[in-house]
Amino acid sequence: MALDIKGMRGVRLSDEVQSASNGSRRSIARVLSSIENGTLSLSQALESLSPIVGEVDGWSIMAITGAPGVGKSVLVDALMSRWAHQGHNTALLAVDPSSPRSGGALLGDRVRMTSVDDEAIKERVYVRSIATRATSGSVPLIVEDMAKFLVAIGWNRVLIETVGAGQSELRCAAVADRIVVVEGPARGDGIQAEKAGLLELADAILVNKCDLEGAEKHASELKESFGLGAGEAPPIMLTSGLTGEGIESAASLLHDLPSSQRAKRARMRERLLAQHERRLTSHPLYNRVMEDLAKGTLDIEKALMTLKGENHERSG
Amino acid sequence: MAQPLRIVVAKPGLDGHDRGAKVVARTLRDAGHEVIYTGLRRTAKQIVETVRDEDARFLGLSSLSGAHGHLFPRVCEELMSEGLDDVIVFGGGIIPHEDREALFEAGIKAIFGPGTPTSEILEFIDQASKMDDAGVGQGNEWHWTSKA
Structure with a gap:
């Protein structure tokens, strides 16, 4: 699914990743956009790369x-x-x-x-x-x-x-x-x-x-x-x-x-909170839960129960 | 809107008047886009490298010095030689109507003169972003016709 950048030029993302690692600035920029926009996960991007020496x-x-x-x-x-x-x-x-x-x-x-x-x-x-x-x-x-x-x-x-x-x-x-x-x-x-x-x-x-x-x-x-x-x-x-x-x-x-x-503990706290926020906002039901919260048909407690914070990000 | 568009707003050449560029940058920002402003007095090459590194879909060029006939086509050529054929280029500033045809031929898709309502620029961006061949080197002869 995550094969076309911008759905425009039919460039496969794995080719784009390869070309980025060969130093193409344009490909670096495009891969970064795909990661930023959520069409490519970091693990997908790294998959097609040989391990760094x-x-x-x-x-x-x-x-x-x-x-x-x-x-x-x-x-x-x-x-x-x-x-x-x-x-x-x-x-x-x-x-x-x-x-x-x-x-x-x-x-x-x-x-x-x-x-x-x-x-x-x-x-x-x-x-x-x-x-x-x-x-x-x-x-x-x-x-x-x-x-x-x-x-x-x-x-x-x-x-x-x-x-x-x-x-x-x-x-x-x-x-x-x-x-x-x-x-x-x-x-x-x-x-x-x-x-x-x-x-x-x-x-x-x-x-x-x-x-x-x-x-x-x-x-x-x-x-x-x-x-x-x-x-x-x-x-x-x-x-x-x-x-x-x-x-x-x-x-x-x-x-x-x-x-x-x-402040090791404080750093870990930030990592934990940041990861938690990311899991909540990347939950497949996040948008629906937000709408229901805004409409008042759902309370915060039930919303948290629904979004429970499991990892719903694409893996591999 | 699903993803904000990334748009570079640039001032090529030696003129130091950037009020127009700033008004356009602000308009695009307020319409929900991500605008990368280059600052004054950039060369064609510097502008194109910014577009490349920032993965911008649009490039807006502003010139009030009269050198648009030289500078704008230079930027278009540099974009194509970097393989950035799909970047959509528009321009603005003091650009007489009789100069515009040559700029359209160079691959620029819109020229906005003084007095253009900002809403017209947004209409252009909206329409061009829905096309998949409006880029500077994609050979589509369509261009926006501005009243101002």
């Missing part, structure tokens, strides 16, 4: 998250450029929000990307814009499958840039091996750094825009705050996307970033 050590999928406007896109662009120059195939899945009203989205992360135009490295840089569509949270869970497909065909560094995220937005923990939180200067007083949330899950923290006043103070407040708790603090670094200060050392630190041992 020489898997990379360390991480393959890193989430870059933080509040809107702290400079995630520019930082990500600088990181990709460094890593691609070192010979790594580096991909970015850049997530922007869908309008809850129309379902549409304006995906503007490319505007700030220069690495995709750099003739010396552009073969090793892939950028794909993704809208959140119907999911809650700063990263749709399907992005994990898209990232894993890219890893499987040799893009061994995949970055996920989340929607600008608030303190309690932890969903990126469910899709990435490493989490980097980007902060800006003057992000509130010392108490903000004490608050629980996203920062607790960070494997590293970049305090960006360090060319502006307040960045150093914020970084030292963060360090102090982590010093009060148990366990090792994540590395905290100052960077400036504008002047390039700190970028070189951030790129080499993040390249070999170990996973923080803190």
